Amino acid sequence: MFFWAPRFSSYLCNENTHFIKRIFDVVYTQFMALLFLKRMKLKTFLYALVCYSLIFVSSLANAKDQDAKRFVVGVQNFHDYSPYSSFVDNTYSGFNRELLDAFAQDYGYEFVYMALPIKRLYRHFLDGAVDFKYPDNAKWSATQKEGHNILYSDPIVSFVDGVIVLNKNKPIQRNALSKLGMIAGFTPLPYLKDIKEKHIEVFETRSLEPLLKMLATGRIDGIYTNLAVMRNQVSHQDNQAPMSMSQTLPHVTGTRHLSTKLYPGMIVEFNQFLKQNRKRVNEIKQKHGLL
Numbered sequence: 001m002f003f004w005a006p007r008f009s010s011y012l013c014n015e016n017t018h019f020i021k022r023i024f025d026v027v028y029t030q031f032m033a034l035l036f037l038k039r040m041k042l043k044t045f046l047y048a049l050v051c052y053s054l055i056f057v058s059s060l061a062n063a064k065d066q067d068a069k070r071f072v073v074g075v076q077n078f079h080d081y082s083p084y085s086s087f088v089d090n091t092y093s094g095f096n097r098e099l100l101d102a103f104a105q106d107y108g109y110e111f112v113y114m115a116l117p118i119k120r121l122y123r124h125f126l127d128g129a130v131d132f133k134y135p136d137n138a139k140w141s142a143t144q145k146e147g148h149n150i151l152y153s154d155p156i157v158s159f160v161d162g163v164i165v166l167n168k169n170k171p172i173q174r175n176a177l178s179k180l181g182m183i184a185g186f187t188p189l190p191y192l193k194d195i196k197e198k199h200i201e202v203f204e205t206r207s208l209e210p211l212l213k214m215l216a217t218g219r220i221d222g223i224y225t226n227l228a229v230m231r232n233q234v235s236h237q238d239n240q241a242p243m244s245m246s247q248t249l250p251h252v253t254g255t256r257h258l259s260t261k262l263y264p265g266m267i268v269e270f271n272q273f274l275k276q277n278r279k280r281v282n283e284i285k286q287k288h289g290l291l
Contacts, residue, residue: 001198032136038235058152071263073100074130076117078183081206082138082232083288084135087115095288096134100258101155103273109266117206118185133255141188151264155255157290158221161188162251163222166215167242172222174249179203181211181220188224190250207231216241222249 059187077087086265087096092113104111114130122141123207125133126148138145138152163180165172177200182188184204203220205211211223211235223230227245234240245251258270285291 011152042193052081069108069266070112070116071131071266072112072129073132073134074121074125074132075113075115076121078210080233081208081229083228083290084226090115095290098284098288100134102280102284103270103278104114106273106277107266107269116273118183118228122185125259125261128261132258132260132266134258137257138253139189139254141185142187148261150259150261152265153265154274155257156274157256157285158253160227160245160251160253161186161224162227162245163249164243165222165246165249167244169221170244171245171248172246177221177249179220180222180224181205181214182206182224183211186224189252191224212240212243215243222246227251232289277279 009144064180072260074091075085075087077083079088080086081094083095085092085096087093097113100111103109115123116124118256121130121133122144124130126145135151135156136152137151139239163177174194177191177194178187180191180195180200181203184206188202191200195202203214208223208225209231211220211225214220215223230243234243258267260267282291
């Protein structure tokens with residue numbers, strides 16, 4: 001027996017409704033089937049009803065099982081944050097995704113990447129709207145995280161954050177740094193006190209490119225950013241004024257981690273993946289210039 005029923009749930013396009021969509025499709029299909037079966041004899045109808053009920057329960061079980069292995073990872077929506085990541089045409093790619101996808105594939109999971117501005121990303125993460133956040137560090141937005149039980153993975157890659165200045169202005173002293181640019185949501189740990197006391201004025205943008213132009217034209221004194229990202233950006237700027245990280249200003253070293261509030265067991269699995277696949281992980285790092 002064959003019958004056709006349109007999939008009205010195609011209008012439910014929000015990623016968070018994927019489980020509801022499956023249930024809706026199954027229920028709607030059964031409803032259309034019952035309308036057809038009412039024309040059949042009662043005995044045949046009851047037999048078919050039992051069969052369809054079994055199929056319905058099985059479909060729900062399968063949908064729930066599939067959803068149990070599908071997770072949302074909150075990531076930064078930077079257009080170009082190489083060598084770590086890029087977000088172009090609604091596609092998230094780069095080292096971050098390649099590593100996380102390798103873990104998901106080995107453990108039978110599916111990761112969906114939700115790219116957001118940093119401040120909104122933290123709100124979604126702390127509200128439980130995303131299952132994981134990457135990258136993360138216990139010191140980043142520490143005040144905002146207070147009262148939340150967050151579990152962090154073992155270190156994945158190390159980083160250096162500092163202030164990029166024009167080479168012609170080197171060496172620059174701390175008291176000469178009055179206008180500091182950064183991507184919105186960054187935590188400039190060595191300069192928080194100066195910013196709070198209004199010794200340093202902060203200029204925030206959504207990406208690094210505008211900050212490079214502001215520094216080149218003298219609108220800001222420096223950029224607080226990641227050293228690896230800055231080197232990658234500058235290497236692709238033919239007419240960019242020479243700039244580099246200041247060695248006289250404070251900088252921060254640390255590590256990037258995967259974090260979650262909801263699935264501590266998967267963090268344990270991820271740590272196991274990192275330990276058991278060191279060669280594979282290093283090959284991915286080397287591919288993206290992070291080793």
